[in-house]
Amino acid sequence: MKKNIFLYLFVFAALLALFQYVTGSNMQKALSSDVEKLENQVVKLEDSLQTMHLKVLDMQYFTLENNDDALAYYDHLKLENPSLYIQDKLLETNEQKGDNPLIPYEGMESDFKINKIKVLNHKWILADFSDGKYWGDIIIKYELKDDLSVDFTLAEHLLYAPQDY
Structure with missing residues (x-):
């Protein structure tokens, strides 16, 4: 067992x-x-x-921040971020009553205002604008002066045709 x-x-x-x-x-x-x-x-x-x-x-290739040759134009101004400074100055043009003066179109739904901005180099800006329904793109020539004022000049513009869905 x-x-x-x-x-x-x-x-x-x-x-x-x-x-x-x-x-x-x-x-x-x-x-x-x-x-x-x-x-x-x-x-x-x-x-x-x-x-x-x-x-x-x-x-990022076509940006002011990554273009040392273009940034060299602003070395004497002692700006920490020239691209941001220029964008702020361009957005200040939106503060005027009515359409933005750089946009050559009259807003149809409301006033045309600049939305997105890309500072390409020390001379050109690419921007997008809209009134809420209609939109377009503009190329702006600019000049940042020694007194930190900025002159903007419209170079080209494009308004897209509305698309009804």
Whole structure:
């Protein structure tokens, strides 16, 4: 009787060990495949991050902040951020009552005002304007003077045709 109990305990322990081995092996395979999937996702994310970084650098190519030759024109003015200063001065033209004086169109829904501004270099600005329904783009020539005043001159303009949906 005592012999049979030890035999049953031995068989039970062997089955338990076999069960633990198979379960551990399966868990190891599952974890390995999960790690491999995550590594692949990390590689894809790194690639897409690098692609996005290159796109951002490409988009920033035509900006005053990244144009050392154009920034050299403003070294003597001691402006911390010439681009932001020029944008602020251009947005001040929106404060006048009625349409912005740089926009050669009369607002149809309300007054045309400048919305977005991109200072391209030390001479040109690209801006977008809208009255809420109609919109367009303008290219502005500007001159930042030594007394920190800015003269704006309209170079080109474009009003988009409205699209009814």
